[in-house]
Amino acid sequence: MRSENKAGGQDRSFIETARRAQIVGSAIDVIAEVGYAQASLARIAEHAGISKGVISYHFDSKDELVQQIVDDAMTAGDAAVRPLVEAQTTAADMLRVYIEASVEFYRTHQRHMLALLDIWTNLRTQDGRQRLGVRDNENEMGDVEQILRFGQATGEFGEFSTRVMAVTVKQAVDGVLLLMAAYDDLDFDVYARELAGLFDRATRKEDRWR
């Protein structure tokens, strides 16, 4: 696992692992609360109750810390969603479960996902190009697309661009973050059900009834 080994290959000590986790947690909190741009190492260290230098000691750079957040969040998300999806047999069920499980994960990991969304927009390479794009999302995006293609192959789903549909599904799930930020009393279950229904109608073969 990437997060438990150094680049050199040696295992991290227990303490090191714990410290990194603590720092990552604080970084998530701070980014979620004040935004990526305002999330200075000083603020993160203060939130963690440690000295600024500790972060530099455990992470080569701020970029590495941020990358760790991204890795952690995506790994956790994958772990939460994939097994449930793979337990399904029909493409329609897979899609529905993917959406429901994703929204549920967003609910239980609100701060993680708020931070991730912010990082996503802001993380750039030195030449200014966005470091994270659809391509880095290919794993997840690919998973959804696979479900969609599977459904088209089995005849459950109608004709549509699997790429466009996949992007839309991903964006739709992210939409929960926007509403979350705006309305404290957002009902995640309703949101998940609505979304599931929406994409069920959008994907399934229509002429079954014709």
Place this chain on the structure above:
Amino acid sequence: MRSENKAGGQDRSFIETARRAQIVGSAIDVIAEVGYAQASLARIAEHAGISKGVISYHFDSKDELVQQIVDDAMTAGDAAVRPLVEAQTTAADMLRVYIEASVEFYRTHQRHMLALLDIWTNLRTQDGRQRLGVRDNENEMGDVEQILRFGQATGEFGEFSTRVMAVTVKQAVDGVLLLMAAYDDLDFDVYARELAGLFDRATRKEDRWR
């Protein structure tokens, strides 16, 4: 028109208007290219081929410049989309036209919208809370929701949460930016058509055929 008058009420001179437009244009370019966080006044000035002080001369603060970008982009988007939508008679047509016109606007204003998306994420109030949220988007969001409710009232559309559907429509259209950044050869027309079809199926009353 808001963008052509000062707070004091006086009209701006022609030169002032032109300079502001030039600066706003440069700012959009720079933000779209290197991201909001890296878009310093120095970089924007350099891109515009002017001195840093000129920006401060024409804009009270960086915030005002950024707000001008937001205002301009949203005004232009509204102007491009609304008339076309209002020319429609059925809700289904309105929704389809809204999506198609929006995607078309995104195609002709790629840099504007990339910049806007970046600003959206990053603009915060002093206490860290996001300055722009769903609520600031209410105008546009509200427009979509109105279409959706109208469709439900006329019986064209089925039952669904208009709020969730509206957010999803908005997010889906924004999705074009993600694909755009990843694939140079993106076919906007296909994207628009796919999206229109997707939401047509997702919204229309299903049991007409039952």
Place this chain on the structure above:
Amino acid sequence: MRSENKAGGQDRSFIETARRAQIVGSAIDVIAEVGYAQASLARIAEHAGISKGVISYHFDSKDELVQQIVDDAMTAGDAAVRPLVEAQTTAADMLRVYIEASVEFYRTHQRHMLALLDIWTNLRTQDGRQRLGVRDNENEMGDVEQILRFGQATGEFGEFSTRVMAVTVKQAVDGVLLLMAAYDDLDFDVYARELAGLFDRATRKEDRWR
């Protein structure tokens, strides 16, 4: 008169004189209100309802404008006080009248004197040394000292350092500005009378009664 002629020797036009007076007046207001450090040309121009460039047009530099304020205030002060003093015959009366007339002038020219005090502290030569010091005040200081020496010569006054006494008189009169700033309801007449009494006792020959 210095203030009505250019360095070159030509007379100023009527308009030029009026403009300079207007600008000087605004500068006094602004300096008195927000302090010398915050009194930018922009603020002064705004207060005068003119463009920033006008100031630069009529004054070679900000320093010249400030020097004009100093000259004006000191000239006016001298004109208000000197005739009254010179109308007295005894040194004691001269000193009393000097103090009373000075305080009265401070009352009618509060803003001028507040500004002057501020400028006094802040005006420096390029190498950092204070441009205005006791030596520049020699005129006024000298006047007071002359009165004091006159009194000692006539035997009205006792023995004391005329220099120390003169500085103290000047400082005492300036003290009215401090109280003015702190207490809105300051009674200038009482202040003047107290001061006059104070220095009467401090200067007069004591052993007349012995």
Place this chain on the structure above:
Amino acid sequence: MRSENKAGGQDRSFIETARRAQIVGSAIDVIAEVGYAQASLARIAEHAGISKGVISYHFDSKDELVQQIVDDAMTAGDAAVRPLVEAQTTAADMLRVYIEASVEFYRTHQRHMLALLDIWTNLRTQDGRQRLGVRDNENEMGDVEQILRFGQATGEFGEFSTRVMAVTVKQAVDGVLLLMAAYDDLDFDVYARELAGLFDRATRKEDRWR
């Protein structure tokens, strides 16, 4: 002691205390030499032989640094003068010792007091009003006034406004700074003795001899 503890309540480390003292010292030197307005952090840092950032590291803002100077100077002045005054029994002696000790303090702390005087004039609140005024001086001013009232109560002193007299005493002592700046060879002892005599005559009951 206020100056040795952080706002949070923790003690400062030895190094921190030393650095702050060094920076305060440099700031005093620079302000005394070139004036408050020209005393930029860059100049102060250069004078201290450190990097500009060090100042920001040890002081939250320039204002905090300046406030520290004020606190230090006033605390030191109080410590130098008060014990000597309190050792006296008669009001006349108290006043004389206050003046003599103050002038002596000004002699040994010339740079401090020059800086303090400059800061006093220039420190303003955001709305432009002077931050330090007679009221902030109440402590010291109050001390002098107490002596004066005490003397009136015991019958040592005659009738006069204690407030006006107190302001004048304070201003008279400050006058030493003006002469100091103008004449290198100023004899502080003479100045102190002259001032003491001056205020002795100005305060004491006159009609003892009548």
Place this chain on the structure above:
DNA sequence: AATGAATGAGACTTCATTCAT
């Protein structure tokens, strides 16, 4: 393993001054 201290680059902003119109 951790920290406090220091750095230097770069951020935004203010300002006196110059200049073409």
Place this chain on the structure above:
DNA sequence: AATGAATGAAGTCTCATTCAT
């Protein structure tokens, strides 16, 4: 005679990073 526009220097402050302890 006046103005609006532009400049470039200098101001304070923030920040990621480095380093001695």
